[in-house]
Amino acid sequence: MYQGKLIVIEGPDQVGRSLHTKLLSARLEAHGVATFTIGLARSTLMGELLKSHTHHIHQLNWRTRALLYATDLHDQIQNGIEPLLEAGFVVISDRYDMTPKIRESVRGGDSDWIESLYSEIPKPDSVILLHCGPRRLLNRIMFGEKLESLNNFESGMDMGISTSITSSFLKYQKLLRDEFTKAGKDIGATLIPTRDSVEVVHNKIWESIQPIIGDLIQPINDS
Amino acid sequence: MSKSGILIAVEGMDGSGKSTQAKLLYHWLRAKGLPVYHTEWNSSKIVKAATKLGKQNKRLLPMTFHLIHAADFADRWAKQIEPVLKIGGIVICDRYKYTAMARDGSREVSLETIEQTYSFAREPDLTIYFDVPGEIGYERITKGRPSLKYYEAGMDMGWSDDPFESYRIFQSKVSEIYSQLVKDGRIIRLDATGSVPEVQKRMRVLFNDNIDISEITVIDHADRLAQNLSQSDFDWLSYTGGN
Numbered sequence A: 001m002y003q004g005k006l007i008v009i010e011g012p013d014q015v016g017r018s019l020h021t022k023l024l025s026a027r028l029e030a031h032g033v034a035t036f037t038i039g040l041a042r043s044t045l046m047g048e049l050l051k052s053h054t055h056h057i058h059q060l061n062w063r064t065r066a067l068l069y070a071t072d073l074h075d076q077i078q079n080g081i082e083p084l085l086e087a088g089f090v091v092i093s094d095r096y097d098m099t100p101k102i103r104e105s106v107r108g109g110d111s112d113w114i115e116s117l118y119s120e121i122p123k124p125d126s127v128i129l130l131h132c133g134p135r136r137l138l139n140r141i142m143f144g145e146k147l148e149s150l151n152n153f154e155s156g157m158d159m160g161i162s163t164s165i166t167s168s169f170l171k172y173q174k175l176l177r178d179e180f181t182k183a184g185k186d187i188g189a190t191l192i193p194t195r196d197s198v199e200v201v202h203n204k205i206w207e208s209i210q211p212i213i214g215d216l217i218q219p220i221n222d223s
Numbered sequence B: 001m002s003k004s005g006i007l008i009a010v011e012g013m014d015g016s017g018k019s020t021q022a023k024l025l026y027h028w029l030r031a032k033g034l035p036v037y038h039t040e041w042n043s044s045k046i047v048k049a050a051t052k053l054g055k056q057n058k059r060l061l062p063m064t065f066h067l068i069h070a071a072d073f074a075d076r077w078a079k080q081i082e083p084v085l086k087i088g089g090i091v092i093c094d095r096y097k098y099t100a101m102a103r104d105g106s107r108e109v110s111l112e113t114i115e116q117t118y119s120f121a122r123e124p125d126l127t128i129y130f131d132v133p134g135e136i137g138y139e140r141i142t143k144g145r146p147s148l149k150y151y152e153a154g155m156d157m158g159w160s161d162d163p164f165e166s167y168r169i170f171q172s173k174v175s176e177i178y179s180q181l182v183k184d185g186r187i188i189r190l191d192a193t194g195s196v197p198e199v200q201k202r203m204r205v206l207f208n209d210n211i212d213i214s215e216i217t218v219i220d221h222a223d224r225l226a227q228n229l230s231q232s233d234f235d236w237l238s239y240t241g242g243n
Helices: A017-030 A047-052 A054-059 A062-087 A098-105 A111-117 A134-143 A165-186 A198-213 B018-031 B045-056 B062-086 B097-106 B111-117 B134-142 B163-183 B196-210 B221-231
Strands: A005-010 A035-039 A090-094 A126-131 A190-193 B006-012 B036-040 B090-094 B126-131 B188-191
Touching: A005 A017, A005 A062, A005 A098, A005 A198, A017 A035, A017 A090, A017 A198, A035 A062, A047 A054, A047 A062, A047 B045, A062 A090, A062 A098, A062 A111, A062 B045, A062 B062, A098 A111, A098 A165, A111 B111, A126 A165, A126 A198, A134 A165, A165 A190, A190 A198, B006 B018, B006 B062, B006 B097, B006 B163, B018 B036, B018 B090, B018 B126, B018 B196, B036 B062, B045 B062, B062 B090, B062 B097, B062 B111, B097 B111, B097 B163, B126 B163, B126 B196, B134 B163, B188 B196
Parallel strands: A005 A090, A005 A126, A035 A090, A126 A190, B006 B090, B006 B126, B036 B090, B126 B188
Antiparallel strands: none
């Protein structure tokens, strides 16, 4: 049992994970809690390969990809996270084992086998699952002028659901959302929709983690 | 489930001569016109770069060492091994999952975890364990080399500060796991002492005793000839038509 806590924020791209990870981290720091953020494809060992060879990674079979992402997360955990948790840090993981599992299982990957790759990682103290409708995700991408960078893999084009990248994206995201919701409920995650304003979503996240961080935080205004 | 193709694996300690013999087996079967493919441990184009980086930076820990090698294998399994088996060909694997059991197992990853990670890789039709006395393998590897590589010597485990001593400790653990696999009947021991032709002769006997290649469809002669010509340094200028 660690002094620190591990908080996982899961959800699809564009749902607001990284933004809310930043906000949560900043607020915790303001309350005197040291934080550290990890996430997929951020390890010293695998980060470079996973990020700069995305195209190649997407061409790999699901099993190899699952193993590469498992290596990536284990590298971050073994080389950094465990000592930090022991020292009392709050580690926020911007995605953890749920995304790599679901992304492959919707493509026909064996989810029990993928799960076994993660059998020795620390159990999160809290899992927050952010979700919203596929059309909303697509609108955010369009508004952010990133539609042209939408790739075949992230739209599920490789699954042959549709020949149009946008309708493929919508169907693929619907599939992902169903799987995320199911997995989230299974492990007792807090499900938070991100259709509301950033502030409202952030406050819901903050409230949901009070039971695990209540003892760690210091007041901002000591009176 | 009916399985197609023939899967052969060679295993053994460093310096046991298994790679030399596996290539000879490959050339022999190829000369017979059979569809045969040869693949080596840790050779996936995409994964290898990351493994190299991890080794250079001494960043790999037992579990990441385990997973990254499995990733390399999974890539080759999907792109090379399984496809060749599917079309009824022969695949020769220079090191297979038993290497992971021996090496990762020596690094204290549980055998249960290793079996689970590699559960997609079926038992080969024949796995030959090249057995040489520890001293012979040790000498072949260390002779003329001022130092051993960090992971090769198992320095990551902190067994000893001396690479050669660490290597000995590592190899004895590896050997122990291989011996257990031999006892369990999962790999077959081959006496790998003696000259290259002697061992090859023994290997072919073992192969013929265990493997039936009569069902494998030979590649058409015309295709083989075309392939051989396109790969050779045949000098067309001096070709006079022959008779």
